[in-house]
Amino acid sequence: MLRNLPVYAALAILSVSCGGNPGDREQTVGSDAETAAAASADELVEGAAERGKALYATCIACHGANGEGNIALDSPGIAGQSESYLVRQLWDFKLGNRGAKEGDMPGAQMRPMAMTLADGVAIANVSAYIASLPPTTPPATVEGDAANGKKQYVSKCGACHGGDAWGNEALFTPRLTMVGDEYLLRQVGNFRSGLRGAFADARYGRQMAMMAKTVSDEELKDIAAFLNELAATQ
Ligand code: HEC
Numbered sequence: 689m690l691r692n693l694p695v696y697a698a699l700a701i702l703s704v705s706c707g708g709n710p711g712d713r714e715q716t717v718g719s720d721a722e723t724a725a726a727a728s729a730d731e732l733v734e735g736a737a738e739r740g741k742a743l744y745a746t747c748i749a750c751h752g753a754n755g756e757g758n759i760a761l762d763s764p765g766i767a768g769q770s771e772s773y774l775v776r777q778l779w780d781f782k783l784g785n786r787g788a789k790e791g792d793m794p795g796a797q798m799r800p801m802a803m804t805l806a807d808g809v810a811i812a813n814v815s816a817y818i819a820s821l822p823p824t825t826p827p828a829t830v831e832g833d834a835a836n837g838k839k840q841y842v843s844k845c846g847a848c849h850g851g852d853a854w855g856n857e858a859l860f861t862p863r864l865t866m867v868g869d870e871y872l873l874r875q876v877g878n879f880r881s882g883l884r885g886a887f888a889d890a891r892y893g894r895q896m897a898m899m900a901k902t903v904s905d906e907e908l909k910d911i912a913a914f915l916n917e918l919a920a921t922q
């Protein structure tokens with residue numbers, strides 16, 4: 689990321705974080721330099737999202753101008769998704785950890801798109817842009833018992849994905865309310881069958897793969913119905 693910074697901003701950050709001898713450090717920290725570094729960190733995030741917007745033009749055909757997704761194209765809603773989660777998924781697609789297995793047609797459509805993102809900077813920028821979009825409400829297409837879904841969700845999913853299903857950065861989990869119900873069912877199925885989360889160093893995917901085996905298809909539809917209700921209130 690430092691490579692993206694204007695030189696003055698990088699110097700401001702380095703002077704705060706590395707500071708010379710301890711005496712210098714005390715003088716620097718808490719001074720104007722710290723304020724400048726904080727301001728430039730904000731600008732950096734905004735700058736990344738701005739640069740990512742141009743890259744997102746390639747994604748609109750399937751994910752929509754607002755990142756709302758498109759059921760007919762199997763494309764999930766991605767607006768407002770956690771940035772670190774987006775970065776990890778785009779790398780997984782690019783590296784073939786996701787979307788490269790036989791039988792994963794939707795993944796195979798997404799994979800070449802991730803490959804158009806040249807490097808980590810491009811991935812970070814487009815992810816910052818997508819994360820900055822307001823989350824959308826997906827159309828409800830799956831029928832289920834939302835009351836039972838709530839019970840299932842609270843006991844089996846909420847600890848990691850959050851009571852409001854907004855995901856939890858500290859646990860590396862994605863937000864689930866805007867992805868869309870068909871996509872949600874497909875992904876849990878993919879974790880269960882090993883199409884997703886089963887590659888050699890799939891630290892996070894493996895956690896989810898274990899959880900995917902604790903719900904039946906019926907329970908999963910109920911959970912999807914509950915998440916649709918939740919999404920409509922958010
Ligand atoms: C040709 C249609 C298409 C285009 C264009 C496309 N995608 Fe996708 N994308 C998909 C599909 C289909 C999936 C679902 C894959 C699956 O089911 O595993 C997906 C999944 C994703 C995911 C995973 C979401 C999640 O919740 O895990 C991300 C992130 C993503 N796309 C980002 C992008 C970005 C960024 C671009 C532009 C550079 C892009 N996509 C362009 C079709 C597309």
Ligand code: HEC
Nearest residue numbers: 844845848860861862867872875876892893895896899903
């Ligand atoms: C132990 C923590 C944990 C629990 C409990 C858990 N998950 Fe997950 N889940 C994860 C992690 C971590 C990921 C991200 C995996 C990755 O990076 O590929 C994930 C990913 C997902 C995804 C993919 C979302 C997307 O945008 O592609 C879905 C869907 C999902 N979880 C649904 C559920 C459901 C439904 C439950 C309850 C039955 C559940 N999870 C319980 C940790 C958990």
